[in-house]
Amino acid sequence: MNKVLNIEKLKVSCKQCSLKELCFPHGMDGDDITKLDNVVDAHSVKKNDYLYREGDVCRALYAVRSGCVKTTVQNAAGDSQIVGFHLPGELVGFDGFATDVHACSAQTLETASVCELPLDNLENLCANIPGLQKQMRRIMGIEVNNDHELLLLLGKMNADEKLATFLLNVSLRMKQRNWKEDEFNLSMSRQDIANYLGLAVETVSRLFAQFQDNGIIKVDKRHVEIINMAALREIISDCQGGTQQRNG
Amino acid sequence: MNKVLNIEKLKVSCKQCSLKELCFPHGMDGDDITKLDNVVDAHSVKKNDYLYREGDVCRALYAVRSGCVKTTVQNAAGDSQIVGFHLPGELVGFDGFATDVHACSAQTLETASVCELPLDNLENLCANIPGLQKQMRRIMGIEVNNDHELLLLLGKMNADEKLATFLLNVSLRMKQRNWKEDEFNLSMSRQDIANYLGLAVETVSRLFAQFQDNGIIKVDKRHVEIINMAALREIISDCQGGTQQRNG
DNA sequence: CGTCTGCTTGATTGACATCAAATGGTGTGG
DNA sequence: CCACACCATTTGATGTCAATCAAGCAGACG
Structure with missing residues (x-):
């Protein structure tokens, strides 16, 4: 049915993006954002297509530019749980960091546009841009806290x-x-x-x-x-x- | 009641720790572990004491050496949800990365020993030890995946x-x-x-x-x-x- | 126009929470 | 050593919230 995305790339500019303060460039200065711009490409993704599926090798992070993406985990019995709805400016893909293989699937709810940050480039970038590691930790920390909020919701409400x-x-x-x-x-x-x-x-x-x-x-x-x-x-x-x- | 920990420090060696492959040093070589050893101190923590509480400034990560630590989130209505039980070799404290303030409380279930990795030292270390950033991402990725598993449990089982x-x-x-x-x-x-x-x-x-x-x-x-x-x-x-x- | 899919509304059921009380282990003080 | 209180755990009886079962309805689309 729905294929993994494979659409033409589109050059984008974080520097001019209205979402930049919500997104990865949060708090970064002009020069550093330029370095980031060099490695970021945008894709257009059709409704119900997957950015990645559980089991795929993790090669990149994705920032939602427009539209909405849901991430889902599955268990052996076959039922699945949505663990996040991701709005523009939010990042998707951390579920692949533990094993380099995605533990979630990420699927669009409507036609969307996403920016791709390839991981190997990101690693180089972290070496060149002081504070980018910390940025990374901050964003993953947000992910952790969001998950905890949802745990509280599911467990106690x-x-x-x-x-x-x-x-x-x-x-x-x-x-x-x-x-x-x-x-x-x-x-x-x-x-x-x-x-x-x-x-x-x-x-x-x-x-x-x-x-x-x-x-x-x-x-x-x-x-x-x-x-x-x-x-x-x-x-x-x-x-x-x-x-x-x-x-x- | 239970105070935040403030016990004498104890020098420990990651290099000789039997938990090292489960813990932060996973996959690191001897020289790098030595660098790590220089910044790590161990504490003994009494039963039911807190490593940190929700609202505390986040200054360090903690690795459980012995005993068991639970992490808990709370909501406005006052009910709380345990989001993790942490066994020896597991790391606690990522909930403070988003805002530099802990969003969870971490409390021991029994008398425990924990290693403290101060964050500023860790940051320096990341600059000196290639691959340590990636290690960091890996471990946080595990945390994210664990949380997702628990979401599946709470939502669907x-x-x-x-x-x-x-x-x-x-x-x-x-x-x-x-x-x-x-x-x-x-x-x-x-x-x-x-x-x-x-x-x-x-x-x-x-x-x-x-x-x-x-x-x-x-x-x-x-x-x-x-x-x-x-x-x-x-x-x-x-x-x-x-x-x-x-x-x- | 009919089929499909997503959503709503009603009736019934069931899994688990809640209420209540008994049990057993542990620590304290006489 | 015993009496007592305290706490965690168990066990039983009852209640309830939300799932399930079952139609019905409206918009989308071929």
Whole structure:
């Protein structure tokens, strides 16, 4: 079905990219970004194509330029878990660093554009650009922390807290990109959201309806408008006598 | 209550450490390990003390030498999720790389000994030892992959699959340390196991009993003997018509 | 126009959490 | 050495949240 990408390369400039502060060049000066520009190529990737699959040799990191990419892990029994939705400016591919073979698959949710940073070039670059190693550690640290947040969500939250957390997280990332924080289009299906949050599709659907009935959001298919941000926050910090899970 | 550690330092030698191939020095040659030895100190840490807490400035990485360390994330509502149990040879502290402030707390489960690698020294070292950056990336990559495995567990497995996976994982790590893979003492309480697996203590307790009744394991408090390894594996790869969750 | 796919809504079930209480081991103080 | 309190663990009874089963609906596409 969906092939691994193999599209014409396109020269891009990190220096002029509006995402640079969210992305790899974060905090770097002009000269260093130029060195980075020399090794970065962009690709266009069709909807549902893979950047890489579990088992592929890890040759590069990928920065999302436009569109949205999901990363997925699989187990022996065949079921898979989405471990991340990656928006423009975010990096994908660290799952290949442990063994030089990818432990995840990365697939686009819509037609996307991604920048490729070949690893051997990156290694040279790290030697030439002071502070780039630290940058690398910082970005991987972010990945680790994101995963931990998701662990907390999957391990300790009930359904409505999960969806509220998800919506607030998307909202925050929209804001970081200078897009509207209270109105956006989700690039993922209900199925994908359900998988990511460890829920059934039906539950996600019902929760969207419920949130809308309570005047917290307005939903039309994938278009979401947050009416009452505070109410969303309240759902997840519901410390007092409400529904609570104890296993902590 | 439990204070952050502040114990006398103790000079150690990575070169002579039996854990070196599992730990940071993995694959390094003698000269490079000597450089490493110069910056590493060991501490003894009492049971239930913290290596660091969420919010602490990140100054060092820690390698477990003996004992067991758990790392925990917390949310606004106050509940916390254990994100890792760290055995001898494993590294702790990457959660501080994103912002230079720890996003996790790290606490010992029993009296432990840990090696401290101060970050500023580590940075210098990376400049002097070729391939050390890559080592760093490799180890962080392992951390990322471990987290992903746990995400899969929390998101897609039911209770018995979770415990079976946990036991097999511990068994594997025992084997890697040249200890018995089918007989060991767990350093964590039922409560900790339950928290880690996203279950209630009672459920964990019942599952231990059930596994024992089925002749898969023998349990006496924290002492576990695996009688039928294959049966454990079967539980988690139970593809056919049994109990199944669909949300994938 | 019919088929397909993604989404929604309703009814029912079940896995696991919660509540409650008993048990057993450990440490303390008399 | 015993009595007692305390904690972790186990075991049993009950409750509930979300999964599952089952239609129905709307937009996309050939």
